[in-house]
Amino acid sequence: MSSTIEDEIVRDVLQRHQGLVKRIETKRRGRVSIEAEKDYIVEIALYLRDKRDFSQVVSATSFDAPDGDSYAVVYCLWSLSHRVLLALKTSIPKEIPRLRSLTPFFESANWHERETHEMMGIQFEGHLDLGRLLLPEDWTEGFPLRKTFRLQG
Amino acid sequence: MDLFNLLVKVAVFPGAAFISTYTYFVIWLERKLLARVMLRIGPLHVGKYAGILQVMADFIKLLGKETIVPSNADRALFMAMPIIAVGIASLPLAAIPLDEYWVIFRSDYSLLYILGVFSLYPIVAALTGWISNNKYSFIGGLRAAYQLVGYEVPMHFSLASVAILSSSLNIVEIIKKQSNVWFVFLAPLSCLIYFISSLAEQERTPFDIPEAEQEIVLGWMTEYTGMSFGLFYLAYYVRLCIGSLLITALFLGGWYGPPIMPPFAWFLVKSAAVIVFIILIRGAFPRVRMDQLLNIAWRILTPLAIISILATMALQAVIGTIGW
Amino acid sequence: MSSLLRVNWGPQHPITGHLRFILDLDGDIVVNAIPEIGYTHRGIEKLAENRNYLQVVPLVERVCNIDSFNVSLGYVMAVEELMGVKVPERAQFIRTIMAELGRIMSHLYWFAIFGVAAGLFTLIMWPIADRELFIDLAEMVVGSRVTYSYFTPGGVFADLPDEFDKRAAKTLAYFERRIGEYEVIFLHNKLYQLRTMHVGVLDSRKAIELAVAGPSARGSGIRMDVRSDEPYAAYDQLDFEVPVEDSGDACARAKIRLREMKESVLLVRQALNKLPEGPIRVRVPPILPREDAYSRVECGRGEFGIHVVGQGSDRPYRLKISTPSFRNMSALPHMLKGARLADLPIIYHSMDIWPLDVDR
Numbered sequence: 062m063s064s065t066i067e068d069e070i071v072r073d074v075l076q077r078h079q080g081l082v083k084r085i086e087t088k089r090r091g092r093v094s095i096e097a098e099k100d101y102i103v104e105i106a107l108y109l110r111d112k113r114d115f116s117q118v119v120s121a122t123s124f125d126a127p128d129g130d131s132y133a134v135v136y137c138l139w140s141l142s143h144r145v146l147l148a149l150k151t152s153i154p155k156e157i158p159r160l161r162s163l164t165p166f167f168e169s170a171n172w173h174e175r176e177t178h179e180m181m182g183i184q185f186e187g188h189l190d191l192g193r194l195l196l197p198e199d200w201t202e203g204f205p206l207r208k209t210f211r212l213q214g
Numbered sequence: 215m216d217l218f219n220l221l222v223k224v225a226v227f228p229g230a231a232f233i234s235t236y237t238y239f240v241i242w243l244e245r246k247l248l249a250r251v252m253l254r255i256g257p258l259h260v261g262k263y264a265g266i267l268q269v270m271a272d273f274i275k276l277l278g279k280e281t282i283v284p285s286n287a288d289r290a291l292f293m294a295m296p297i298i299a300v301g302i303a304s305l306p307l308a309a310i311p312l313d314e315y316w317v318i319f320r321s322d323y324s325l326l327y328i329l330g331v332f333s334l335y336p337i338v339a340a341l342t343g344w345i346s347n348n349k350y351s352f353i354g355g356l357r358a359a360y361q362l363v364g365y366e367v368p369m370h371f372s373l374a375s376v377a378i379l380s381s382s383l384n385i386v387e388i389i390k391k392q393s394n395v396w397f398v399f400l401a402p403l404s405c406l407i408y409f410i411s412s413l414a415e416q417e418r419t420p421f422d423i424p425e426a427e428q429e430i431v432l433g434w435m436t437e438y439t440g441m442s443f444g445l446f447y448l449a450y451y452v453r454l455c456i457g458s459l460l461i462t463a464l465f466l467g468g469w470y471g472p473p474i475m476p477p478f479a480w481f482l483v484k485s486a487a488v489i490v491f492i493i494l495i496r497g498a499f500p501r502v503r504m505d506q507l508l509n510i511a512w513r514i515l516t517p518l519a520i521i522s523i524l525a526t527m528a529l530q531a532v533i534g535t536i537g538w
Numbered sequence: 539m540s541s542l543l544r545v546n547w548g549p550q551h552p553i554t555g556h557l558r559f560i561l562d563l564d565g566d567i568v569v570n571a572i573p574e575i576g577y578t579h580r581g582i583e584k585l586a587e588n589r590n591y592l593q594v595v596p597l598v599e600r601v602c603n604i605d606s607f608n609v610s611l612g613y614v615m616a617v618e619e620l621m622g623v624k625v626p627e628r629a630q631f632i633r634t635i636m637a638e639l640g641r642i643m644s645h646l647y648w649f650a651i652f653g654v655a656a657g658l659f660t661l662i663m664w665p666i667a668d669r670e671l672f673i674d675l676a677e678m679v680v681g682s683r684v685t686y687s688y689f690t691p692g693g694v695f696a697d698l699p700d701e702f703d704k705r706a707a708k709t710l711a712y713f714e715r716r717i718g719e720y721e722v723i724f725l726h727n728k729l730y731q732l733r734t735m736h737v738g739v740l741d742s743r744k745a746i747e748l749a750v751a752g753p754s755a756r757g758s759g760i761r762m763d764v765r766s767d768e769p770y771a772a773y774d775q776l777d778f779e780v781p782v783e784d785s786g787d788a789c790a791r792a793k794i795r796l797r798e799m800k801e802s803v804l805l806v807r808q809a810l811n812k813l814p815e816g817p818i819r820v821r822v823p824p825i826l827p828r829e830d831a832y833s834r835v836e837c838g839r840g841e842f843g844i845h846v847v848g849q850g851s852d853r854p855y856r857l858k859i860s861t862p863s864f865r866n867m868s869a870l871p872h873m874l875k876g877a878r879l880a881d882l883p884i885i886y887h888s889m890d891i892w893p894l895d896v897d898r
Contacts, residue, residue: 116746117747117749119749119841119843119865120832120843120858120860122856122858124847124855124856127828127849137832137845137860141746141760141762144767144768146832146834148832168747169747169749172864172865173860193576194575195575195897195898196576197576205581206583210584212581252660252663253664254663349545420729423880497660498727499658499727499729500653500657500658500727500729500730501656501657502729502732502733503732504880505878
């Protein structure tokens with residue numbers, strides 16, 4: 062059985078970063094999901110950019126992890142030549158919500174990280190301009206997308 | 215008797231009453247015709263026939279609006295500008311003959327008079343932009359001044375052809391020389407250049423950058439509201455009408471036409487045709503950018519206008535030899 | 539060193555829509571353009587966490603209400619992927635038909651606004667009038683004119699009515715002629731070319747780096763279209779072309795959108811011809827499993843990415859929508875640097891940025 066491009070990517074990453082990757086799977090054609098410790102995200106992302114043409118960050122999400130004491134952060138990287146979307150997942154502790162920014166390496170991550178910072182309160186270290194994006198400048202009521210922020214009504 | 219005649223001409227025909235009515239109809243025509251081009255209907259309900267009274271209704275509405283003067287602007291000059299604009303816009307009318315008899319100001323240099331008075335308008339635009347004390351108006355006023363001054367050059371050059379062909383600067387004589395052949399056929403390039411320059415002078419699309427609301431709200435007229443704005447609007451249309459009367463006089467044979475209508479009626483019909491054409495151009499073309507506009511004036515039209523003068527001189531020499 | 543003029547554009551400005559630009563001008567040239575977004579932020583992602591996953595469908599539609607077919611399709615596909623539900627063939631074809639009609643409507647609306655950007659008011663009237671015909675088609679099927687809630691996890695809500703075939707064929711025949719007229723009157727208009735050629739050039743390397751999406755990227759030579767990269771609905775059974783241009787200027791992007799409208803007409807015709815019989819809906823389980831799914835659709839503006847995280851209840855735990863306008867908007871400051879003030883509306887509108895898309 063010939064291997065798909067997703068299997069190749071999975072093999073590649075496992076070969077290079079065996080110890081850094083917690084979980085890696087291909088759920089369907091065109092989707093690869095990698096879960097790793099937060100300190101290794103930049104390394105894995107750079108490897109994917111340089112060796113596998115994952116040149117764009119098309120989405121960056123964050124949400125309270127179901128286990129209760131960390132925030133999950135998911136970057137979605139897209140490869141134009143392979144047409145594979147790779148979800149790079151990590152989790153950061155709620156007490157110290159900090160993560161190394163991908164923006165110095167991926168210009169497309171800029172506004173996604175800015176929005177995540179604004180909505181979830183995560184500090185992206187190395188991002189030069191984490192100013193307000195969607196919320197008004199004088200917003201003081203906290204971080205809207207955290208589960209602790211309750212909507213009225 | 216002479217003074218009485220003059221007063222009649224100034225007040226009624228071809229003076230104040232005539233130009234007011236004519237402008238009224240042109241405003242209505244633009245709204246209906248442009249609407250039809252855009253798959254709309256235009257004014258419909260006000261007035262028995264096709265919204266003919268809509269312009270009157272809008273005028274009355276404007277009278278009822280509050281006139282706001284910006285706090286830092288020179289109040290007297292600010293309020294005077296619209297009136298000055300209408301006045302200067304109407305001045306060329308004095309020398310335009312609608313008929314051999316119906317002309318207010320006869321002179322052997324009436325063409326020069328018209329060109330001189332036409333050139334006063336850039337001052338109005340620039341001054342209005344400046345005294346409004348507003349960033350946007352200021353930019354708009356400067357742009358308007360650049361445009362109007364830039365297009366005067368090819369306009370004046372192309373009119374030299376008319377002067378050459380008729381050996382006179384008297385507009386009545388110019389028209390009389392077209393009794394056999396209209397000048398548009400003898401100097402087509404000059405006519406084209408004059409038409410394009412005239413469009414730019416009247417700030418019509420595609421040359422209406424000074425009032426480009428997409429970028430700087432309304433350009434040099436931004437701060438004007440109510441009746442003051444109404445007067446500027448009027449000045450704009452008066453210039454359109456007078457521009458079309460001029461081009462009819464200078465290139466389209468003035469009042470000459472088959473004797474089924476009185477001569478002045480032919481004059482009006484021809485100038486109305488020119489206005490229809492100008493309105494259709496507005497419906498079809500986007501506006502040109504400022505730098506492209508000045509490029510066209512200086513790099514394309516001016517050299518072409520000089521060439522057209524030479525061509526007309528050559529033609530006139532040939533005609534002179536044949537004995538037209 | 540001349541002093542810079544700081545000009546504020548919007549959010550109440552005749553041309554920007556609900557966005558704000560802070561421009562630093564040196565004479566006529568833009569030195570710096572800082573966009574300010576968020577004026578229409580409605581918190582859709584947060585609101586979705588409090589709603590049953592079926593109630594989220596109308597919510598997601600309002601992200602891009604001009605092209606709501608494609609957006610709701612993206613969400614519905616994500617939910618179906620989560621649940622492992624397979625949608626019947628007839629529903630897939632119907633989805634394709636309505637999605638392409640939505641694309642035509644979106645492009646016509648864009649065309650209208652783009653015309654005004656250059657100062658030609660005729661060009662706002664004609665496409666809006668033509669769009670009414672397509673809205674009538676949608677109303678025939680769904681009952682509402684602009685936001686539909688027609689797609690549902692498992693299929694579509696109702697079948698196409700019997701007269702739809704004939705009516706659609708008539709509308710499409712008329713529209714094909716109309717696009718030809720648009721090309722002649724507007725695209726081949728010399729003054730239009732003067733305003734849009736070599737204006738707002740985005741080179742392909744920068745477009746890739748900035749993750750520009752949709753026709754704006756295809757105008758710079760990047761061949762990416764979700765319908766051909768990752769075929770969904772019935773696109774794998776239909777033939778169509780993906781128009782790509784190389785020059786990267788505003789004219790290229792306009793040409794691409796006109797051609798896409800033509801392609802959409804052909805796609806709808808094909809889909810109507812190949813429409814199979816069968817059920818239009820399957821039952822779906824009432825809860826979302828504890829997984830996540832990311833679906834991508836090609837909306838009129840570009841690629842929509844919808845990320846749904848389930849938590850074992852009937853509400854999505856997290857809904858993240860990655861919109862093309864958000865991505866294109868972040869590329870805009872780079873494109874506006876060095877442009878003339880008069881070109882700003884043209885560049886901005888050639889990217890087809892919809893403020894509601896940007897803000898969600």
